[in-house]
Amino acid sequence: xxxxxxxxxxxxxxxxxxxxxxxxxxxxxxxxxxxxxxxxxxxxxxxxxxxxxxxxxxxxxxxxxxxxxxxxxxxxxxxxxxxxxxxxxxxxxxxxxxxxxxxxxxxxxxxxxxxxxxxxxxxxxxxxxxxxxxxxxxxxxxxxxxxxxxxxxxxxxxxxxxxxxxxxxxxxxxxxxxxxxxxxxxxxxxxxxxxxxxxxxxxxxxxxxxxxxx
Numbered sequence: 001x002x003x004x005x006x007x008x009x010x011x012x013x014x015x016x017x018x019x020x021x022x023x024x025x026x027x028x029x030x031x032x033x034x035x036x037x038x039x040x041x042x043x044x045x046x047x048x049x050x051x052x053x054x055x056x057x058x059x060x061x062x063x064x065x066x067x068x069x070x071x072x073x074x075x076x077x078x079x080x081x082x083x084x085x086x087x088x089x090x091x092x093x094x095x096x097x098x099x100x101x102x103x104x105x106x107x108x109x110x111x112x113x114x115x116x117x118x119x120x121x122x123x124x125x126x127x128x129x130x131x132x133x134x135x136x137x138x139x140x141x142x143x144x145x146x147x148x149x150x151x152x153x154x155x156x157x158x159x160x161x162x163x164x165x166x167x168x169x170x171x172x173x174x175x176x177x178x179x180x181x182x183x184x185x186x187x188x189x190x191x192x193x194x195x196x197x198x199x200x201x202x203x204x205x206x207x208x209x210x211x212x213x214x
Contacts, residue, residue, distance in 0.1 A: 003102065022197070025145035027078045029205065030110075032126055033060070033069040035140040035158045040069060051150060051157065054202040061208055070126070071144070071208035073119060076180070078110035083189045103189030105162075110183040112166065120181065123166045130164040130185065137162045141185070148205050154196035162186040 033040060040060055041051040049056040060069045083106050087098035112120070129139040140158025143151035153159050167182040 003100065022195070024143065024151050024195070024197075025147055025149065027143040027151070028074050028146050029144040029208075030072045030075065030078075031069055031142040031144065031150070032072075032161075032164075033140050033158060034066050034129060034138050035156075035160060036066060039155075039157045040067065041157055051152065051198050052200045054200070054204075054207065057204070057208070061210070070122075071204075072123070073112075073115065073209060075183070076111045076113045078108065080106050080108040080187060082106070105189060106187040106191065108185050108187060111180045112183055113180045114178045115169075115181065120166060120169070123183075127164050127166070130162055135162070139164060144204060148200065148203060150198045150200060150204065152196055152198065154194045159191050160188060162188070 041056055042049050043051075057069075060067055061071065063069075084104045086101040086104050088101050090096050090098040093099060112123070126139060130137045132138060137160055139161050140156075141161040142157065142159065145151065162185065164185040165183065169179045169181050172179065
């Protein structure tokens with residue numbers, strides 16, 4: 001998102017009235033796909049393939065080409081911090097006010113817990129699409145919260161994700177304690193500006209992934 005415009009708008013923007021709370025909720029699964037020129041779902045196409053219908057998801061989950069989407073197993077402790085301001089200088093600026101450079105990226109973190117090695121390997125294979133070169137990604141993400149709602153971009157569905165990383169398992173000293181890993185990815189400033197929450201007409205949490213192991 002570009003914070004600065006030249007020339008400036010002639011008037012201040014209208015401020016929409018808040019109709020109800022918009023809450024992403026606790027994210028427990030992620031959906032990944034390759035960002036293409038055509039969105040993966042269509043609410044008005046012929047035929048329509050709405051994001052809320054299982055019949056729209058099944059062909060994408062089972063696809064063997066670039067349209068394929070992947071739904072993770074349950075993840076723990078997914079946190080996306082709010083983005084912050086990037087500033088530069090200050091002491092030599094007018095009134096010692098730092099220069100606004102841009103909004104910063106958000107470093108999301110999560111913890112896959114007790115996952116099988118094959119699942120870890122499959123998740124690591126997603127990294128190549130998120131880091132083609134620094135700042136270049138073809139990988140998109142959507143969120144599924146604990147209520148089974150899908151959080152996605154309201155127009156393109158995919159939210160671009162960068163530098164997806166899955167670490168190796170830890171080894172703990174306590175008897176009976178489970179193992180966890182570190183997962184990370186970057187979201188660019190403005191990633192949440194066009195979010196939409198869709199409630200599927202089926203139990204998406206129970207439906208995908210269909211297999212126990214990849």
